[in-house]
Amino acid sequence: MSHAFFTPPEGARFALRNVRAPRCLVRAELAPGDTDLVAVDLLIDAGSIAAIEPAGRLPAALGPDLDASMVLPGMVDCHTHLDKGHIWPRQPNPTGDVPGASRATGQDRVANWNADDVRRRMEFGLATAYAKGVVAIRTHLDSLAPQASISFPVFREVRERWAGRIAMQVSSIAPLDPFMGDEGRQLADIVAESGGRLGAVTRFAKYPDEPMPDELDEALARLMALATERGLDLDLHVDESTDPRSRALIRVAQVASQFGFAGRILCGHCTSLALQTDEFIAATIAACRDAGVDIVSLPTVNMYLQDRTAGARTPRWRGVTVLHEMKAGGLRVAVAGDNCRDPFYAYGDHDMLDTYTQAVKIVHLDHPFGDWIRAATETPAAIMGIEAGVLAAGAAADLILLKARSFSEMLSRAQFDRAVLRSGRAIDTRLPDYRLLDDLMVTSAGSG
Ligand SMILES: [Zn+2]
Structure with a gap:
């Protein structure tokens, strides 16, 4: 069949x-x-x-x-957003860049992300990934209150239902602001109850134009304290930016070393590191090695979002991090799928073989192919701490x-x-029909 x-x-x-x-x-x-x-x-x-x-x-x-x-x-997909997946028909991103994606996703979340909506889109993503041969997935879940209390219970239920087919892990994602107060503590408790990773974007919502505010180190230390109290690892979105002032990755590593953070830290994106000097790149990689920081690159999404500007201007750089240098420097590096048919990425199909194939072409993981296919199999499994790949x-x-x-x-x-x-x-490798989600794409505004 x-x-x-x-x-x-x-x-x-x-x-x-x-x-x-x-x-x-x-x-x-x-x-x-x-x-x-x-x-x-x-x-x-x-x-x-x-x-x-x-x-x-x-x-x-x-x-x-x-x-x-x-x-x-x-194959193993260690960085996804199943809670955002497949909302594109009802909530596109007209500017195709990161600020537009954040705005569009926030609007859709507030308007539509009840438990049934999140569950059905997650199930659709998992059914697709399963048919493609993906055996393990870590998903981030948008965690600003009250969404965490809606999405984490759905995740736990879905993880149970998919046990034995797809090994599922979870990480929170929120800006750093809530971690400075009670909301961060409550979120860390929800993550711990769910056996998850404590995750954040290394940016403050209150400083939209300032990638490296004075409170950055304090907030990172606070995150590590919340994680340490609960025995959690960290999973961070770092420097997903075209702004060369965005240099948070080395700070994550340095704060972790100063703090003596005992857990693992997975850092995703790190795109603006590719805009730094060779010396700064080398220092950042060394600091990550010392601190036990793993890296996941999201090439298809980075290429889509980075260096996009309004008007008829062609993107001038690939928007991906320095994956070759990181691997040569002894870091564990993975590639992953990230977003799928949502305002952060208009395309995608939860297919890690396609992610690897595109990564080969975007990041030159060829001539020789060497052992780069480990970045889509064995390495993300090791990062997730599971036997696979x-x-x-x-x-x-x-x-x-x-x-x-x-x-x-x-x-x-x-x-x-x-x-x-x-x-x-x-197994049956036929994919779920997009029509299964059509009723969710009808918005109150009447478009669909
Ligand atoms: Zn992501």
């Missing part, structure tokens, strides 16, 4: 023979080599990968020869199979006909 190019054998024990896997994701004793892909046979048993052998080892009776088709582990004996047989035989074929043609296996069984 699916569109997949291939249907695996029925039954608990079978082989997928003669497939090509990214060498960096395979945990098995294989002949060393310098090719990006390695030829293997996979033995699947009772929902898990039972063995990974060099291609040609497993008998033909066990399963089909896949003629060099690629196999990937299920590699091909290993004993791991769940959560696999994406592609007709493509090489990175060239995979990155050149949209992989609509992929087969997705979960615990060794093919």
